Amino acid sequence: MFDEVNGINSVLLAMIGCINIFTFSIYYVDKRRAIKRKYRISEKALLMSSFLFGGIGAWLGMTLFRHKTQQALFKYSLPVAAIITLGVIYLIVRQSISSFF
Numbered sequence: 001m002f003d004e005v006n007g008i009n010s011v012l013l014a015m016i017g018c019i020n021i022f023t024f025s026i027y028y029v030d031k032r033r034a035i036k037r038k039y040r041i042s043e044k045a046l047l048m049s050s051f052l053f054g055g056i057g058a059w060l061g062m063t064l065f066r067h068k069t070q071q072a073l074f075k076y077s078l079p080v081a082a083i084i085t086l087g088v089i090y091l092i093v094r095q096s097i098s099s100f101f
Contacts, residue, residue: 009096016053016089023054027061027068034067043068047077053088055081 026049030041046068050058059082061067068074 006096006099009092012092013089016085016092019049019052019054020057020085022057023049024057024061027058028065031061031065031067043073047073047081050078050081051084053085055083055085058082 026041026046030046033040046058055078059078062069062074062078
């Protein structure tokens with residue numbers, strides 16, 4: 001039974017990792033498109049991917065690419081999304097560790 005719980009938790013953590021990589025990459029793509037004045041990714045899509053457990057990737061993307069840093073909506077909501085993502089990761093890891101003992 002413990003192996004099943006740890007297996008599910010590993011899959012969940014891997015999914016969250018993939019979501020964060022995806023979110024980080026769409027911030028990069030949107031920044032490149034903004035520079036080239038091409039069709040952009042909507043702010044709604046950027047925020048949605050951030051709050052669907054991609055907060056860490058979004059915050060890193062915003063910081064590293066200096067993208068959307070002047071917009072208050074992104075400036076204040078992405079740290080919240082990152083904290084939510086970290087909280088979910090903490091709960092998964094904690095549950096995985098407690099099922100081990």
